[in-house]
Every structure is written in C-alpha cells, then in structure tokens.
Amino acid sequence: MELTPQDSGGPSPTTEVHLGPLLELAADAIEEHVELAASLDIARALKLRHHPDIVELARMTDQMLTHCATLAVGVGQIPVGARSPRGAVVLETWTQLKDDGPADGPLGPWSYTRHLALAARDMLEEIHDHRRKAAFTGRPGLPPLPPGAR
Template identity: 35%
Template structure:
C-alpha cells in the first residue's frame, strides 16, 4: 500500500539523491541486482510523489506537470522492455520522471512560499 502522506523535505532530498545515483553514465551502470533494487526504490518515491502531484491545485498545474503525470502513467503501464539494457533504460526513465515531479512540487512550494 502506498503511503498517502506527502514526502517530507528530507524524503524529497533522499529521492533526489536516489535519482542522482541512477542517472549516471554507462560506465557507472549498476549491476542487474542493484538495478532491480533501485527500481523498487525509485518507484516507491514516484508513487508517493505522484499522489502529491495529483493533489496540486489547478493553478499549480503546468505543461510540465501534466507531461510528468502522463510519463509516469505510461512507464507504470508498460514496464521495462525485454531488450538488452531494457531494465536500466526503464529505471532511468522512472528517475527522470521522479526528478520532474520533485521540480514541479518545489516550484509549487516556492509559489506558495513554503515547503509542502
């Protein structure tokens, strides 16, 4: 079950750091076992952030927020492709979308003058 509470500032920072760990060059690509572990971690961050994105008031919705929500939906529906590097490519796409969620939510926080 997904925790419906928004991520705390510390949890958002952890999510950002996890995205940084994923979005590395090919020479730093994690092992298949680590890719699986990171996929679970990034999906968990994304699911909680997705709930926060859906809760944004209409005035905070942008093209970027709508695109990130569409991307998340597509990624969750499709899953990784059964091709070489498919799991790593999928993980990276999840991480880019989570990073987008974090940036949209930070912008919304700044617009209202605080941290969610």
C-alpha cells in the same frame, strides 16, 4: 464493590491535547526527509553510465518506483490549474511507465530505471516549483514566507 478503571490498574484519566501544530512540524520534517532521499536516489540513478549488476538494478528500480508513486501523490495534490505543463505531462509519463514496464532486450531494465528517475526528478521539481510560488501568493511586494509558516 465495583472497581473503576483506575482501581483495576486500567487507564487513567486523559487530557485532550491539540496536536495540529505538532503534526504539521512532523509532516514537514517527514516531507523534507522523503524529498532528500528521493533527490539523492534520483541523482545516483541518473549518474549511471554502465549497466550495474542485476541485483543493484532491481534495487534501484524498486527505489524509483517507490519515489515515483510517492511524488505522484504530491503532484496530484497540486490543483490542475496551478500545475505547469511539466506537471501534467509527468503524471501521464508515470502512468505510461507503470502500465508498460521495462522494454524487452538488454537495455530495457536499465533504460526503464533511468526513465523512472527522470519522471521522479520532474515530479520533485514540480512540487518544489509549486511550493516556491505558493510562498508569494497573497503577499505582493513582501518576501516569501519561510517553510512551515503557513
């Protein structure tokens, strides 16, 4: 007697389910969460007027590097012809910041974190601007589409 996967306690029959709409909803929620976290961290980094301790500065620098890397992917997804001059320049700035790292001297690490925050802010604004413009594309005279309606 031969056992089938069901008889042996193995997998049961499966049903295919189209996950497209569900994945789109999840992706929108994840994007919103990432963008909110980035904007809060950026604001916190740009408000610094005095040197934080070395551990806090390292944590903030790590956050800004992560946000910049993530947001650069988003800006890179915008077609070159649809990017604003700010979008093109901020990707160059990000590349330069990655390559150069913090400058020497007492203000180097603090200044580096601040420049990363400025780059992240510009990338986030570029993504938001592109998204706002996309809501009007192909809908002259009509109100913009709500997020997630595409």
